[in-house]
Amino acid sequence: MSQEAIDRVLAHSQAGCRLRETFFQAKATLVADIARAMAVSLARGGKILLCGNGGSAADCQHIAAEFVNRFKLERPPLPALALTTDSSILTAIGNDYGFEQVFLKQVQALGRPGDVLVAISTSGGSPNVLAALRAAKEREIVTVGFTGASGGAMLPLCDYPVLVPEKITALIQEIHIAVGHLLCELVDYYLFEAVSELTPYLNEA
Numbered sequence: 001m002s003q004e005a006i007d008r009v010l011a012h013s014q015a016g017c018r019l020r021e022t023f024f025q026a027k028a029t030l031v032a033d034i035a036r037a038m039a040v041s042l043a044r045g046g047k048i049l050l051c052g053n054g055g056s057a058a059d060c061q062h063i064a065a066e067f068v069n070r071f072k073l074e075r076p077p078l079p080a081l082a083l084t085t086d087s088s089i090l091t092a093i094g095n096d097y098g099f100e101q102v103f104l105k106q107v108q109a110l111g112r113p114g115d116v117l118v119a120i121s122t123s124g125g126s127p128n129v130l131a132a133l134r135a136a137k138e139r140e141i142v143t144v145g146f147t148g149a150s151g152g153a154m155l156p157l158c159d160y161p162v163l164v165p166e167k168i169t170a171l172i173q174e175i176h177i178a179v180g181h182l183l184c185e186l187v188d189y190y191l192f193e194a195v196s197e198l199t200p201y202l203n204e205a
């Protein structure tokens with residue numbers, strides 16, 4: 001058995017544990033606020049859109065599946081759509097207009113004011129994610145950005161920036177999917193277990 005391999009396993013898990021602890025201590029309120037904003041959107045007939053590249057694309061479809069199917073609670077399906085999954089749409093837009101527009105045109109086609117876009121980029125600099133965020137802002141879609149490191153160009157485009165203060169992509173992604181799961185849990189909480197907590201926000205303009 002290679003000691004080097006074992007050391008790498010332990011170093012990754014220990015770094016992940018430390019990051020997880022400090023991140024959630026600092027961002028618990030932010031995560032709850034985002035879940036409440038999503039629940040308000042869904043209660044008003046809105047939907048959740050998600051976009052990102054590579055591992056983050058996988059996170060998008062993972063999170064959308066929890067909303068559409070179920071998470072922990074038995075409840076009606078909730079509308080969420082990963083903009084990363086339709087190969088015909090992605091290849092048509094990528095081929096005809098360029099990869100930068102693959103999410104932008106889907107936001108333009110499907111996004112309505114009051115919807116929520118969850119945009120995931122660990123670097124905060126992926127041009128197709130930035131273009132989707134700009135399109136969402138133009139349409140009065142609530143923007144949630146999962147990012148890392150310094151947040152890059154994403155930060156000013158996000159109503160709710162979720163910044164993981166870390167440079168290693170894998171560690172950032174592991175926090176992102178934990179945030180995604182927590183949003184699923186808390187949206188269910190606000191919509192189906194604590195509706196009275198949501199009521200004042202539903203009455204806001």
Ligand SMILES: O=C(CO)[C@@H](O)[C@H](O)[C@H](O)[C@H](O)COP(=O)(O)O
Binds near residue numbers: 055057121
């Ligand atoms: O999963 C990983 C790395 O862990 C990769 O697939 C990673 O997501 C890709 O390199 C992405 O293209 C990175 O994009 P971004 O997070 O910087 O927007």
Ligand SMILES: [Zn+2]
Binds near residue numbers: 055170173
């Ligand atoms: Zn990965």
